[in-house]
Structure formats: structure tokens, C-alpha cells
Amino acid sequence: MDFTSCQNITRIPDLSIIAPKVKKLEFYECENLVEVHQSVGLLEELEIWQITNCQNLRILPRKPQLKSLKCFYFFNCESLERGAEGSAFLSSIGCLFGLLELSISLKNVRDFPSSIFNLQNLRQLHLSYCENFPEPHIPVCFPKLEYLVIYYSNITTIPEIASRFPRLKRLDIYCCGNLREIPRLPPFIEYVIVRRCDLLDPQSKRRLLSQFENLVGLPRNIICAKGSLHQESVSETDYDTTEYERNVAPEPKEFNLVLPGNKIPTWVNHQNVGSSISFSVGWNFLPFAFCVALKVELMDNVESINSSFRCSVYIFFNGYKKRLKRLNLLLDSAPFVWFSYRSNEPCPCVGIVELLWEVSDYDPERAKVTIERCGAHVECICPPQNPAVANMACTRIHERLKMFLSRVAAQKLVRCSNIQDIHCPLCEIAEDSLLHLFQCCSYAKGVWYGNRWGFRVEMIQAQSVKEFVEQIIDPPRELLAERVTEDEFSLYAAVAMKILCDAREEALYSNTKASIDEVADRLNKQYDFYLRSLGITWAAEKQNRGSAWTKPPNQLVVTFDASCDQNIVGLAVVLNDQDGNGRAIRRGINNGRLGCSSQ
Structure with a gap:
């Protein structure tokens, strides 16, 4: 049942009589909705429930018993968040043991609902406007969590996610202005996207880069014959891969990391201004990494855009074209660098490889996205730089x-x-x-x-x-x-x-x-x-x-050429008019015999 933008509805009636087997409920931008009947909390077959932008909502089921509920979304319901009714409802979420995906806004909630840590089957957790991230009361709070998103929050650090969320594959952190530190990541991580976190310390950035490199097995000291070796000192990196990570983590295939800033590390051995980079490879050039620095500018009178754009990277070699990766990113006026490490992209032959980045799927009248620099880090066979x-x-x-x-x-x-x-x-x-x-x-x-x-x-x-x-x-x-x-x-x-x-x-x-x-x-x-x-x-x-x-009009130009060796004497004549149209006449003398051909 979809109640999107139903402005006249003020109360959701007893659904146990009207729709006892409903599987999906959406309350989106129901501005005048005040109450949801207690029966909604007893719907045994309800699987998806969304409550978003219902500003006047005040009453929800206090103790929901939704044994089939898999996904719950609760955002921007300010009246409910301020009252005791909202706190009671959020505290009861911990009883929804079947939840796989939870997205909640805690903008006006003083205390983090610790009962959420009881959701042992949770796969995705989205938190926004979170004042703090409390220490859970159990060592491994989300043993199956794979995707963690934190938006618009005042947190300064994140718990030891490597031990708390051992199966985490993706971490998104956006607009957390006070965040200073991101700890060591779990061994199964594949995506980390950090944007608009201006106070994040350089040590955390280096640690993230270093861990990704170690997981993929990509050394920094790869030399390109065209230029000098780019290598940061060991002292700048304080992260060592543990024996646990080396022995337990599966063979990596791909990792993606997005960090604030506009600089590509100096150790990346192929760099270029613009949106493309080329290098020469042999039969095996794995693993390799690529990176791109992007700048997003919002147009005048545009403060923020609640939309995204796509950044795609393509690989070209020997007439073959393939899209390596496409990433959806939020449009926001802050520069960032996208790193991608791959260990599963073999090249079928020796030759020149080109990487090309493109941005798409956004309104150019509201924002401008520029690809400033790009780079690739790979074992190459580029020819030595010739003077x-x-x-x-x-x-x-x-x-x-x-x-x-x-x-x-x-x-x-x-x-x-x-x-x-x-x-x-x-x-x-x-x-x-x-x-x-x-x-x-x-x-x-x-x-x-x-x-x-x-x-x-x-x-x-x-x-x-x-x-x-x-x-x-x-x-x-x-x-x-x-x-x-x-x-x-x-x-x-x-x-x-x-x-x-x-x-x-x-x-x-x-x-x-x-x-x-x-x-x-x-x-x-x-x-x-x-x-x-x-x-x-x-x-x-x-x-x-x-x-x-420019070439003078209405004139013909005749070009002569001749060559010879011990057996052959050759003559050639080319006639061209002002438009470049022409005729070539070739004459060859071989062992005293004259031949002529023209085209």
C-alpha cells in the first residue's frame, strides 16, 4: 500500500481488518498524517515499511511485533522524534529480530537506541543525524552487517569496526564535519566512500590507502621506465597487515576508496592532467590501480542538490573497449579522489592500454563536474623516456x-x-x-x-x-x-x-x-x-x-620524387588541386624495363 503524498490523510485505520496480509507500506510526504493505528504493529506478513517526511506524525505502534519485517525506513519525522512516543518506538526496534535493512534518522533523539545492537541478522544499517555512536554491550554487535552508512552526524570517531562488524563490505560516511579518525577496516571490505569530512586527519587517509594496497597486494615501488620511481617513505604509513587478514581474507578482486581532497599520491607511477592515461603492458599486469580527482561545483543560487551523478572508467586496448567500473556519487560542492584497485583484469596481449573517465547523469545547469587529474599504478613495459x-x-x-x-x-x-x-x-x-x-x-x-x-x-x-x-x-x-x-x-x-x-x-x-x-x-x-x-x-x-x-585557389601543384638502389630506379609524380584532390603517377625502371601505373 502506497500512501505517497496523500495530503488529506490524517490517520491510518485498523489495517488488520482492511489489509491483514499487506506486505509493503509506504508513508512518504504525508504532511498531515498524525497517527498510525496500533494494528499496523501486528501485521504478520508485512515485509517493508517506510515512514519518511511525515512532519506531523506523533503516534506509532509502541511495541511492534512484525515477525516478517525485513526492511524499515524512518526519516525526517520531527514531531515524533521530539516526543516520548518516538523514543519508545525507536527503543522497540530492537525486538524486530528479522530485520535485514534498517535506515533511521536520529535528528532530535538524545540517546542512541542501544536495543538496535540486538539485531544480529542486520545486513544494512543507515544512520543519519547521529550525535554519537555508543559502544555496544556485546563484542560483535552486527556479525552479519555488510553495509554501513553514516550521514550528517557529529561523531568524531567510529568504533573498532574490524571487530564489531567483521563482515562489513561497504562503509559510506558523508557530511560528518567533526569526524577525525577512521580505524582499521575489516578484511572483507570492498568499498569505502568518505566525503565532506573536512577534519579527517591525514593519518587516517594514509591508513586507508595503505590497507587497500596491502589487501590487493600492490606495492608502491613499481618503476615506470618513462619516469622516476615515485615512492613515499615507510614512516608516512603506520599500518601493517596482520596475519589474520593475510590468512583469512579471500583473494581480493576489487576495492574502491573515495576520499576528500584533490591530490593523487606521488607514488602512483602514471599520472596525467585531464580524463585519460595510457601505458604499455605485457601479458600479465595484475594487480593494478587507477584513480581520478574530481571537482564538483554547484551553480549560482544552488545551495545543495539531493541527487547523484555517475563516474565511469573505460579501458581500451587493441581496438577493444570495456567499461571497468561505474560509481554513483552524490553531487556536492567538494573535491574528492576515487581510487580503485583491481586484481582480476588480465590483458590479452602486449600493447598500449588507455584508461578513460567520463561523468554523466546530472543536470549541467545546476552543477559542473570536472575531471582534473587521473592516474594508474601498474607494472608496465613502457619504453624508456627518450630525450x-x-x-x-x-x-x-x-x-x-x-x-x-x-x-x-x-x-x-x-x-x-x-x-x-x-x-x-x-x-x-x-x-x-x-x-x-x-x-x-x-x-x-x-x-x-x-x-x-x-x-x-x-x-x-x-x-x-x-x-x-x-x-x-x-x-x-x-x-x-x-x-x-x-x-x-x-x-x-x-x-x-x-x-x-x-x-x-x-x-x-x-x-x-x-x-x-x-x-x-x-x-x-x-x-x-x-x-x-x-x-x-x-x-x-x-x-x-x-x-x-592557405593554398592559392585555382592552381595545380606538382610534387616529384625519385629513389634508386642497385636494381631499381623509381620516379613518382603527385598532382594536387586547391581542394586536395589529386592523382599519383608512378614509374619504375627495373633491369632496363620501364613500367607505368597511375591512380
């Missing part, structure tokens, strides 16, 4: 492109084909190599020039792939057109290099090959995509550039 890309961290391009350039500079990109032909699959003339692909290939030159910038790649004077990447990351002034920033050029060049690598792999595995125009079109679209990811549109870029150089 050629030492400035890459400061370059404003996508993290995936940074990783790609790092692999190029370290010459970690291999030709993924068993085909014995050593010639470039794009121009089919010269010997295949990365430097040839990016700088010398006639096909590639057509792609570089065929996009909207009309860039001549031969302007990059490089004798090695390393030097080529150096000039991409830190371009000389002569490579930049008027009002083109270094970041814009680096982004464009990195996208072009990635597109050319993809085109080469496609040609190796397929009998067909995309035309120069098609590849140039891909380059333009990918460049626009990455611009949007940086908050820049092509129209804005063009406007900001103002009088930047």
Missing part, C-alpha cells in the same frame, strides 16, 4: 598520441606482417622504414600536402626518426605558418604520422590500398576530432589564425 620526447608532457596533445610518438622515437613500432617484400607498401618503390614513411615516401608526401594545411613534409630536416620526432614536439619557427601555435602543429603532425602508420598496415594486410585523397580526408577528420577533445573547433582555429597562409 627526444622529454618535452612531450608539456605538449597539448592527446595522451594516446603522446604514447604513439614515444614508441616511434624509441623505434618500438614494428612492421606487423609476414610479407617478405621489403619495399614500402604505399609507394612500392623505396625500401620500407619509419623515416621513409614519414618523410620521403611520395604517397606520404601527397597525404601531408593533401590536407587543408598543404604542409610540405620535406621542410622537416631530419636524418633519423628520433630527429623527426624532436622537430614534431619542438618545431622550429620556419615550420609554423603564421598564427599557428606549436601545439597545433604538433597535434597535426602526430595525427598525420598515426594515419600514415595505419595506412601502411592496411596496405600490408589488404590487396587494396586507400587513395591519397581518402587518407588525407581521414587526416582532416581525425585532426578535427582531437581539436574538439582539446576544446577547440576548426572554425575557432581558423578565426584565431586570421591571415594564416
Whole structure:
């Protein structure tokens, strides 16, 4: 029976006559409800009972005998909470031995109803406006409790939950402004969410982080070859995993921890500004951890929002995408960091892994949620940091492109084909190599020039792939057109290099090959995509550039290229108009015989 928002009802009648077998009762926002008949406390088949926002309610059954009741919710009934009737009713809750879930508000209740500790079968306990959390009269008060929530309370510390609630899996603490300490957690814990607890001491935060790391078996001193080892001193952590926890706790699979603040610990060995992070892994990279720092801002004239939002993290590798985790979080104007430790996410092959965070399911007109930083802590096989890309961290391009350039500079990109032909699959003339692909290939030159910038790649004077990447990351002034920033050029060049690598792999595995125009079109679209990811549109870029150089209209451009070895002499010609449309003509001379092909 649902009495939600029944404004005219003032008294619940004798339900033992009207509905003796009712299983669910909801009294929600019944503002004029004053009395609930005593018979409600004797309904033998009632399983769920909710009393919420009934401000004028004064009379409830004094000694309920609800042997089938599994869930009871009691919130925001101020008139009842102030009187003796309410105290008597709350004290009688301890007799509801079958309760599995209990949610109560103690806003105007002086003494905590200690009879609640008699509920030995309780699985979930939600407490709000609790002035204190008294010591229970028995050593293990809730032996089966799995979920404990404490909201808007003045407590300064929490009892030894590891011994009091040995089966606890989730702990949520929200808006407890005086809370200073959270003790050691039980071994089966999986979630701890602490928000708006501004006085929580740093030692408790470190203890929580340390316990999660120990339970998952994730050491801090994991070295990434791209950077230095990040490791906090042992003295900063005062927690040691006990033999009980190591021997009794099951093999962990996943742990989640949300703490107030906006800093990611320095020992996290992969960190980045923004919403994505990349790293290279082998067959086994477990366990690993990821974290994200979020900032929530409420809009003007919005004091608080009684709603939530979703934060999701996705993993990408080798074209595969999977959502790792989604967490529902309250919208509140306070920064926080979400840590997640996993020990059950194998990677099927060697390669680059990217983690991407997204926020959703909230009203952007009432609040703004920003992903400020993210990180991952994992045993990786990232290539050593090359001096050629030492400035890459400061370059404003996508993290995936940074990783790609790092692999190029370290010459970690291999030709993924068993085909014995050593010639470039794009121009089919010269010997295949990365430097040839990016700088010398006639096909590639057509792609570089065929996009909207009309860039001549031969302007990059490089004798090695390393030097080529150096000039991409830190371009000389002569490579930049008027009002083109270094970041814009680096982004464009990195996208072009990635597109050319993809085109080469496609040609190796397929009998067909995309035309120069098609590849140039891909380059333009990918460049626009990455611009949007940086908050820049092509129209804005063009406007900001103002009088930047553009290709002259109604003219054809002819590009010549030639190469030779002991047996082959090759010539290539590429014709392009102002829109990038063009035709490539290739001629090859082999043992004195002339061949010609065009497209």
C-alpha cells in the first residue's frame, strides 16, 4: 500500500481488518498524517515499511511485533522524534529480530537506541543525524552487517569496526564535519566512500590507502621506465597487515576508496592532467590501480542538490573497449579522489592500454563536474623516456598520441606482417622504414600536402626518426605558418604520422590500398576530432589564425620524387588541386624495363 503524498490523510485505520496480509507500506510526504493505528504493529506478513517526511506524525505502534519485517525506513519525522512516543518506538526496534535493512534518522533523539545492537541478522544499517555512536554491550554487535552508512552526524570517531562488524563490505560516511579518525577496516571490505569530512586527519587517509594496497597486494615501488620511481617513505604509513587478514581474507578482486581532497599520491607511477592515461603492458599486469580527482561545483543560487551523478572508467586496448567500473556519487560542492584497485583484469596481449573517465547523469545547469587529474599504478613495459620526447608532457596533445610518438622515437613500432617484400607498401618503390614513411615516401608526401594545411613534409630536416620526432614536439619557427601555435602543429603532425602508420598496415594486410585523397580526408577528420577533445573547433582555429597562409585557389601543384638502389630506379609524380584532390603517377625502371601505373 502506497500512501505517497496523500495530503488529506490524517490517520491510518485498523489495517488488520482492511489489509491483514499487506506486505509493503509506504508513508512518504504525508504532511498531515498524525497517527498510525496500533494494528499496523501486528501485521504478520508485512515485509517493508517506510515512514519518511511525515512532519506531523506523533503516534506509532509502541511495541511492534512484525515477525516478517525485513526492511524499515524512518526519516525526517520531527514531531515524533521530539516526543516520548518516538523514543519508545525507536527503543522497540530492537525486538524486530528479522530485520535485514534498517535506515533511521536520529535528528532530535538524545540517546542512541542501544536495543538496535540486538539485531544480529542486520545486513544494512543507515544512520543519519547521529550525535554519537555508543559502544555496544556485546563484542560483535552486527556479525552479519555488510553495509554501513553514516550521514550528517557529529561523531568524531567510529568504533573498532574490524571487530564489531567483521563482515562489513561497504562503509559510506558523508557530511560528518567533526569526524577525525577512521580505524582499521575489516578484511572483507570492498568499498569505502568518505566525503565532506573536512577534519579527517591525514593519518587516517594514509591508513586507508595503505590497507587497500596491502589487501590487493600492490606495492608502491613499481618503476615506470618513462619516469622516476615515485615512492613515499615507510614512516608516512603506520599500518601493517596482520596475519589474520593475510590468512583469512579471500583473494581480493576489487576495492574502491573515495576520499576528500584533490591530490593523487606521488607514488602512483602514471599520472596525467585531464580524463585519460595510457601505458604499455605485457601479458600479465595484475594487480593494478587507477584513480581520478574530481571537482564538483554547484551553480549560482544552488545551495545543495539531493541527487547523484555517475563516474565511469573505460579501458581500451587493441581496438577493444570495456567499461571497468561505474560509481554513483552524490553531487556536492567538494573535491574528492576515487581510487580503485583491481586484481582480476588480465590483458590479452602486449600493447598500449588507455584508461578513460567520463561523468554523466546530472543536470549541467545546476552543477559542473570536472575531471582534473587521473592516474594508474601498474607494472608496465613502457619504453624508456627518450630525450627526444622529454618535452612531450608539456605538449597539448592527446595522451594516446603522446604514447604513439614515444614508441616511434624509441623505434618500438614494428612492421606487423609476414610479407617478405621489403619495399614500402604505399609507394612500392623505396625500401620500407619509419623515416621513409614519414618523410620521403611520395604517397606520404601527397597525404601531408593533401590536407587543408598543404604542409610540405620535406621542410622537416631530419636524418633519423628520433630527429623527426624532436622537430614534431619542438618545431622550429620556419615550420609554423603564421598564427599557428606549436601545439597545433604538433597535434597535426602526430595525427598525420598515426594515419600514415595505419595506412601502411592496411596496405600490408589488404590487396587494396586507400587513395591519397581518402587518407588525407581521414587526416582532416581525425585532426578535427582531437581539436574538439582539446576544446577547440576548426572554425575557432581558423578565426584565431586570421591571415594564416592557405593554398592559392585555382592552381595545380606538382610534387616529384625519385629513389634508386642497385636494381631499381623509381620516379613518382603527385598532382594536387586547391581542394586536395589529386592523382599519383608512378614509374619504375627495373633491369632496363620501364613500367607505368597511375591512380
